[in-house]
Amino acid sequence: MAAPTLLDRAAGLAGAAGAELLRRLQHVRLPGAGQASTTDDPGTAARRWRAVTVLRPPAEVGTGADLPAPLAALGERVEVRVTPAPGDRGSELAARFREPAGEEDLGRLRAALREAKQLLEVGEVLRVDPQPHGRRAGTPQGAALEGAAASAGKEGVL
């Protein structure tokens, strides 16, 4: 195999490892690192409601096909609950899969909730790519970080 192909493959593996590391971070049981679902088994964690609080009244959040597009795109696979948030904080927008869901599904749901919140509060989803940058050295650490950053919108405690 040609050297550049090998390097590309190594970088791809490192990127995937970075994304996986980020995915696992929330399940790590170390003091101060990893905060969510640490005592849930994956099945229980997957069934939980995942929620964002949106500074908009419930009537503006919508229902069904009127939900913000990223959430509406998940269709009937998810059930959505919108309730008033206490203390004039707007609405609690929660969603969960009706059927057992895998990590990829949960990642899509996290990203959809975050994007829905941004659309409701700001009117657009914040982008960061493409950004100016200099020469990227092809190191495994760098590729792992890129993988983690690329998946960061789909991961976290949500």
Add this chain to the structure above:
Amino acid sequence: MRAATWTGVNEVSVETVPDPQILNDHDVILRVRRTTTCGSDLHLIGGYIPAMRAGDVLGHEFMGEVVEVGRGVRHRRVGDRVVVNSFVACGSCWYCRQELYSLCDNGNPNPGITEGLWGQSPGGCIGYSHAMGGYAGSHAEYVRVPYADVGAFVVPDEVSDDRALFASDAVSTGWTGADLAGTKPGDVVAVWGAGGVGQMAARAAMLLGAERVLVVDRVPERLAQVREHVGAGTIDYSQTDVLAELREATGGRGPDVCIEAVGMEAHSPGVHGVYDQVKQQLRLQTGRSSAVREAVLACRKGGSVFVLGVFAGLVDKFPLGAVMNKGLTLRGAQVHGQRYTPRILEHMARGELVTEHLATHVMPLEEAPRGYQLFKDKEDGCVRAVFTP
């Protein structure tokens, strides 16, 4: 365009990189006129915050001229001379409406990284690693500013570029600490760290009515700046016992407000310093917190301790017993710059807040690697290296 980039641990280069683009309707593009090194950059450069990718553009404290505006921008125009807050805040979420801008729910496009570490994600920060959003920094000829109506402030004509620059972060961070620590008229305030942020925390405390302000450091030139330009008293911790000095200065009570403006690479003499260095290098703690420890022990009963220096993870030997038994209020924050910048610019315009002395070394962007070396080593009296792209 030319930009100063992080290329590896303790390596900064100047490279040719693509120009930034408008990516969102609320963006502007700025031609950078002044951009400065900040102590918190050293945590990135030294690898203490391992979320930098080789080639990332550094810099988060800057001002310049608007050259392009997104179609959703309402209050900024091409040609405006503006200073920009380092934290990216939408202005619309609950946190922004509470004026806790650095906690913005929508400012960090990479929330999964910091949520996993801290349980929640704060806002993003320009030029401050992929953990804080992955935004390209300001040590460049041009920089993209998201949510420009919220975070870019027009500089009054009476305020020079050199003065306005530090409203971006050093002054607004200092003001965040002094205000949220609860500084009020009559208070005695102690500040650990005489860098740009520490000096400005001291000045903010004075403008908020503190009766007496004392700044703790060991670098003679910085302590001299505190006395000459800030008007506060100083304590050289390499020459005296800080806790004893503070007891003497406060009738035995201790300061009402203690502001730590040092961060995760705190220096301390003696066995404690060696202990912290070894534990940090072995990755058994991520920060050296000697200044915070001293602040907690110095603070009067029922007083307030504010952690303003940057920490990323875990620290050791934290005197939690003193916090509890002395009834202290312990608080921390990144900078809520959008909350304080209008007031800061007014003080600057009236000559009540001067910052030009912080810029001890002004140089072209091409000399950024030398500027960071001077700044890191505190050589030649360097307090801040400022670049003029």
